Amino acid sequence: MILFTKIGKKSDGMIIPKKQMQKIAEEVGAMIHRNVNIMDEQGIIIASTDRKRIGTVHAGAEELLRKN
Template sequence: MIITTALANEIVARAMAIIHHNVNVIDHHGQIIASGERHRIGEQHEVAREVIRTGKRICINNAAEASRFHNVHPGINHLPLSMTIAW
């Protein structure tokens, strides 16, 4: 199931309230669909696309590492969110 933009925004808001760092939610094409940095919504995230392709988490530890990629900031790029609907 693909999550809605409204749910993605709620996930960002709640997660940021807990961890006090920016959070992005990225769709299955690598496009940012929700972010604490609103200006990034709609942009492609190069490292997230690699995470989607490989299924492996990627950590970008500093600005020097981030500068090797387009539109990437230091942080942890996790595997996709998954949802199960119980009927």
């Protein structure tokens, strides 16, 4: 599951604090029994059920962002 949000910028969506995004990732992950990553607008993982991935680039998200 991949979720995108803008951090600290006004956009068409809501601004969700990173702490809340981590909670969302963990709760959704527990419900669906899958790893959940939330990326910023550059494809960097900012919340994840796999905490060691936080701060790394999600290659699939980065590619999608580059193409769009």
